[in-house]
Amino acid sequence: MSLASDAAATRTMTMLEAINHTLHAEMARDDRVMVFGEDVAANGGVFRATEGLLDAFGEDRVVDTPLAEAVIAGTAVGLAAAGMVPVPEIQFLGFSYQAFHQIAGQVARLRYRTRGRFDVPITIRAPFGGGVRTPELHSESLEAQYANIPGLKIVLPASAADAKGLLATAIRDPDPVLFLEPLRGYRMLRDEVPLGEHLVPFGEARTVMGADDPADDDVVVFAWSFMVEMSRRAAELLADEGIRVRVVDLRTLVPLDVDTIRTCVEAIGRVVVVQEAPETNGFASELIATINDEAFYSLEAPVARVSGYDAPYPVGQLEDSYVPDAGRIAAAIRRTAGAA
Amino acid sequence: MAVPAAVGQHGVVTIPSLSDETLRSMLTAMLSSRVYSQRVFNLQRQGRAGTNAPVDGSEAILAGVEHALDPSEDWVLPQYRELVGLERFGTDVLDRYVLYALGHPEGGHIPEPTRVWPPQISLATQVPHAVGLAWGMKARSEPGCVLVFLGDGSTSEGDFYEACNFAGVLDAPVIVVVVNNGWAISTPIARQTRAKNFAEKSHAFGIPGVTVDGTDAIAVYEAIADARSRAVAGAGPTLVECVTYRLGPHTTADDPTRYVPGDELAAARERDPIVVMTSELERRGLWTAADTETTLAAADARMDAAVRAGEAMAVDQVELFDHVYAEHTPRLADQRARFLADRGGVS
Numbered sequence: 294m295s296l297a298s299d300a301a302a303t304r305t306m307t308m309l310e311a312i313n314h315t316l317h318a319e320m321a322r323d324d325r326v327m328v329f330g331e332d333v334a335a336n337g338g339v340f341r342a343t344e345g346l347l348d349a350f351g352e353d354r355v356v357d358t359p360l361a362e363a364v365i366a367g368t369a370v371g372l373a374a375a376g377m378v379p380v381p382e383i384q385f386l387g388f389s390y391q392a393f394h395q396i397a398g399q400v401a402r403l404r405y406r407t408r409g410r411f412d413v414p415i416t417i418r419a420p421f422g423g424g425v426r427t428p429e430l431h432s433e434s435l436e437a438q439y440a441n442i443p444g445l446k447i448v449l450p451a452s453a454a455d456a457k458g459l460l461a462t463a464i465r466d467p468d469p470v471l472f473l474e475p476l477r478g479y480r481m482l483r484d485e486v487p488l489g490e491h492l493v494p495f496g497e498a499r500t501v502m503g504a505d506d507p508a509d510d511d512v513v514v515f516a517w518s519f520m521v522e523m524s525r526r527a528a529e530l531l532a533d534e535g536i537r538v539r540v541v542d543l544r545t546l547v548p549l550d551v552d553t554i555r556t557c558v559e560a561i562g563r564v565v566v567v568q569e570a571p572e573t574n575g576f577a578s579e580l581i582a583t584i585n586d587e588a589f590y591s592l593e594a595p596v597a598r599v600s601g602y603d604a605p606y607p608v609g610q611l612e613d614s615y616v617p618d619a620g621r622i623a624a625a626i627r628r629t630a631g632a633a
Numbered sequence: 634m635a636v637p638a639a640v641g642q643h644g645v646v647t648i649p650s651l652s653d654e655t656l657r658s659m660l661t662a663m664l665s666s667r668v669y670s671q672r673v674f675n676l677q678r679q680g681r682a683g684t685n686a687p688v689d690g691s692e693a694i695l696a697g698v699e700h701a702l703d704p705s706e707d708w709v710l711p712q713y714r715e716l717v718g719l720e721r722f723g724t725d726v727l728d729r730y731v732l733y734a735l736g737h738p739e740g741g742h743i744p745e746p747t748r749v750w751p752p753q754i755s756l757a758t759q760v761p762h763a764v765g766l767a768w769g770m771k772a773r774s775e776p777g778c779v780l781v782f783l784g785d786g787s788t789s790e791g792d793f794y795e796a797c798n799f800a801g802v803l804d805a806p807v808i809v810v811v812v813n814n815g816w817a818i819s820t821p822i823a824r825q826t827r828a829k830n831f832a833e834k835s836h837a838f839g840i841p842g843v844t845v846d847g848t849d850a851i852a853v854y855e856a857i858a859d860a861r862s863r864a865v866a867g868a869g870p871t872l873v874e875c876v877t878y879r880l881g882p883h884t885t886a887d888d889p890t891r892y893v894p895g896d897e898l899a900a901a902r903e904r905d906p907i908v909v910m911t912s913e914l915e916r917r918g919l920w921t922a923a924d925t926e927t928t929l930a931a932a933d934a935r936m937d938a939a940v941r942a943g944e945a946m947a948v949d950q951v952e953l954f955d956h957v958y959a960e961h962t963p964r965l966a967d968q969r970a971r972f973l974a975d976r977g978g979v980s
Contacts, residue, residue, distance in 0.1 A: 327772070353772055359802060364761045364795035371765020371779075377772060379765075395792075398755045399762070407751060408742035409956045443957050467959040496963060548962035 303485040308478050311453035311486045312342050312418075315460045316380070320350050323378060326464060329356040330365055330382030330418075339384060340420065340479055362388050366395035369415045370403055378414045380464060386421035386473060387430035387606075393438075400469045401444030413444075416463040420476040422519050422569055423616045426609040427476075433606050434570035436517075439471050440546045440579070446470045446495060447546040451521035453484045455544060458493030466495070475519035482522065496548035501525055503539030507560035510539040511630050515554065515580055516567040517543045520617060524567050527622035536630045546576055554580070555587040562593035563629045567622055572600040594632035597625040651851065653919050658721075659700055659850045660910045660920060661928050663692035666718035667907060668932035669727060673717070673734045676940065677885040682734040686714045689881035690814050690848075693906035695719065697853025697875075698780060698810065701861060704748060706777030708766055710759045713752035714812070715782050723747035727935075731943045738952055757783055757790035760809060764796045767805040767870075778806040778864035780857070786817020788834065789825050797872065801838040806864035808857060809872045812847065814879035815901075819892040835872040847875030848906040851913070880905065951980035 306314065320326045328346055330338075334357040337344035347355040358365050362383055369379035383389045389396060396417065403413045423432035440447050448463055448470055450456040456474070463470040475482075501521055504510050516524045521542040528538035541557060543550060558564055564584060566577040577598045584596055599617045607615050651659075666688050676682035688695070695718025702709065704722040711719070716730035726749050733740025733752060741751040753759040763781035770777060787793060788811055800807050811831045815822060828834060835842025841863075845856040853875055860871035878901030882889045889898075914920035954961065954969040961969065973980060 359795070359799050361795040361799065363792055364764070364799045367758060367761020367792060367796065368765030368768060368799065371762040371767070372769040372772075373765075374762070375766050375769020375773065375775075377769045394755060395758060395761065399758050404959070405956045406741040407956075408739055409959075410742055410744065412959065446958075446962075547964075549964060551963065 302488045304488055305483055306453045306486045307480045308450065308453045308456045308474070308482045309340060309342055309480055311456040312460060312474065313344055314486070315457045316343060316346060317349060319380075319461060319464045320346060320354065323464075324354075325376065325378040326380060327354050327356065327372060327377050328380045328382070329358050329368075331358060331360055331384045333357060333382050338382065340476065342418070342474075343382065362392035363395050366392040366400055366417065369417070370395070370399050370413075373403070373413050373415050374411050378464060380416045380418065383417060383419040385427075385431045385476075386419040386435050387433040389419060389435065390430075396439070396445070396471070397442045401442045404468070405444055412467045413469045414464070414467050415469040416460070416466075416472050417469070418472045418474060420474045420479070422475045422477055423606060423612050424477045424519075426612070429606075429608065432612070434568065434601070436471075436473060436546055437570055437574060437576045437579070440576055444469065445547060447473070448495065449473045449475070449518040449544065449546065451475070451478070451482070451501075451516075451518055451542045451544070453482055454486045454491070455493055455499065455542075457486050458491045459495070459544065461490075462492050462495060465492075473518065478519045478522065493544070495545045496550050497544065498550040498553040499542040499544055501540040501542050502528055503541075504537060507539055507557050509537065510561050511537045512563045512565060512626050513539040513541060513557040513561045514565045514567060514622070514626065515541050515543055517546065517576075518569070520567045520569055523617060523619055524622055526619035527626060530619060530623045531626055534627070536626065538626055549583070551583060551587060554583060558584050558588035559591040562591050563632070564592070564596045565599060565622070565625050565629050566596060567599045567617055569601055569616055571603045572598065573603050575600055594629050597629045599625045651854065653917075655700055656851075656914055656917070657919055657924075659696040659854070660907075660914055662696045662699065662718060662720065663850065663907050663910055664925065664928045665720070665932040665935070666692050666695055668929055669717040669936055672933070672936045672940070673731065674885055676734060681944070683736050684884050684886050685734045686884045687881040688714055688717050690877045690879045690901070690906065691715070691812055692718060693850035693910060694810070694812055694847045694853050694875045694877060696850045696910075698857050701854045701857035702780060703777060706775075707861070708748045708750070708763075708777070708779045710750045710763045710766070710779065710781040711752060712756065712759065712782045712784060712787065712812075713754060716749075716752060719749055722749045728939050728942065731936075731939045732946065735943050737943065737946060737948055739946065756787040757792040757796075759783065760793050760796035761799075763807050763809070764800045764803070764805050767800070767807040767864075768803050771803070771806060776865060778808060778861055780808040780810060782810050782812060784817060785811060785813040785815070785822050785831060786820060786825055788831055794837075797835070797838045797840065797870070800870040801840045804867065804869035806867070807870045808860045808864060809870060810857075811872065811874045813874055813876045814847075815877075816879050816883065816889075816893070818883045818887060819889075830874060830876075832872055832874040838870075838872070840870045840872060842872040842874070844874040844876060847877035848904045848909050850906065850910050877906065878904070949980055950976075
């Protein structure tokens with residue numbers, strides 16, 4: 294077997310397997326990488342994302358912390374200043390409220406306030422998102438809050454291959470990255486993952502489905518994280534009706550791939566934006582403002598927004614009505630396609 | 634205010650006696666820090682600097698700390714009142730603090746190799762940073778330790794508890810110094826805690842805690858040197874409470890006559906750390922009134938130079954976009970370009 298074919302080798306993995314595989318690879322590549330958080334070492338993480346790391350890399354580099362989110366984020370600042378590459382885990386993004394002052398006030402500002410004395414190569418991993426009947430405060434989509442904090446990069450993979458490529462990029466990035474993993478997709482999303490070096494650059498959206506020439510599509514849907522999968526399912530529903538849908542996975546909200554957004558809107562003119570977060574002040578609003586700035590005169594219909602509602606993330610018997618599903622997304626696409 | 638006796642849980646303190654030269658250096662640092670602080674305070678009154686917090690009452694703590702540490706190995710993470718008293722770590726500490734007070738962006742950049750962090754305004758957040766830094770030094774088998782300052786009020790923040798607790802678990806080489814000056818702006822310590830002192834909180838973390846007289850530079854030196862020797866020997870963290878009294882306002886924006894009892898302040902002035910140290914060194918025959926005059930004049934001259942250099946340092950407005958990320962994101966680059974275009978290319 295040639296080296297070239299080795300480099301091209303892939304394996305079908307779940308997103309969770311891809312994350313675990315990448316953490317192993319990055320810790321092996323760089324001995325400054327440290328993984329720490331609640332239950333990440335002996336237990337391998339509550340979802341097993343960090344399975345096997347303790348055995349492979351030892352208790353100095355894979356560390357169970359006290360149950361204290363602020364000090365998990367806060368010690369990452371000091372570790373970075375000491376020259377380490379911290380990869381802390383917040384067990385669920387909803388728990389990051391208890392670390393918000395450290396993430397927003399300290400992690401995000403360290404480079405700026407020291408005028409570049411310290412690099413901040415921190416990757417904070419956190420699962421989020423609904424649909425799996427978790428208790429309260431496990432499912433919140435908080436990406437918009439964090440995207441409003443200058444200094445952070447916000448990364449949300451929607452496939453196993455991207456989970457690898459974006460996580461490896463995040464760990465090697467000199468800036469702090471919030472790496473948000475869709476917990477509903479951990480085992481549901483499965484695809485071919487390159488086994489060798491695989492880096493996905495930040496700020497480059499991915500076309501999940503659509504015509505070779507965007508002008509041949511009727512509607513473009515912008516989404517991220519698990520809403521990419523929901524949007525893909527909605528697009529498949531509409532194929533029978535003859536509505537050609539382009540689904541674009543933004544991958545990273547900060548930095549944002551404005552060029553792809555502009556190009557798609559100019560070519561297609563009809564846009565749906567999908568987010569799981571509450572409607573008001575979500576990142577969808579920012580996207581619509583961006584479309585307004587970049588391609589307003591290309592629009593042939595109002596930009597539609599599909600989102601959660603302005604209610605706290607609800608309990609299990611209500612959540613299927615709260616989280617956008619393929620039916621709601623398809624309805625919005627249908628309206629947008631037919632709008633005069 | 635009565636100064637509690639030491640409540641250390643660890644063994645006998647064995648610190649080599651201080652040399653005459655070190656004692657003189659400590660008093661020099663104390664006098665200088667008060668001059669620097671007063672001068673920065675005055676800059677605010679003259680409209681040349683922003684809000685700042687004077688050092689008055691903390692001079693002995695700073696002198697004890699900076700002389701007990703090794704500036705080539707140890708790190709100091711200040712809160713915000715301490716930057717005038719860490720010159721032993723590098724002359725740029727004061728120069729950058731002046732810039733910070735002047736509102737210059739470079740005020741937050743204390744350059745390599747000086748092992749001091751810039752002021753912290755979000756109180757107690759610096760304690761987790763210190764523990765992380767100490768953890769990283771330990772992971773890298775580096776010598777030295779980390780010392781972090783916070784105030785009596787900041788001990789009520791969750792970060793203090795989370796960080797001290799984790800420091801104990803990690804055996805991190807860190808010294809947590811609580812400057813108990815009696816006041817968190819207008820809130821007295823009786824409104825912060827029912828505990829009889831702050832060192833007592835160390836029991837909850839399973840780490841040694843000690844209360845020392847923070848008006849006595851020698852006592853502070855000994856407590857910090859003891860904590861340092863255990864930190865660098867791998868024996869873990871120490872909580873050191875230094876008890877003093879805030880002799881000035883909280884900041885330039887504060888009027889302490891609204892809440893500080895006059896008789897209490899008068900009693901505290903009897904224990905002004907500079908008075909205490911001066912009389913101790915005069916008693917030992919190590920200091921004269923002429924030394925005080927010389928020191929004050931030198932500090933004034935030093936500050937003249939720092940302010941002159943700081944005020945001469947231009948700020949390019951477009952720097953507001955710098956160091957947000959290692960490299961501008963496309964969106965930030967676009968905003969920067971529009972910013973310059975709006976100004977006709979001149980910032």
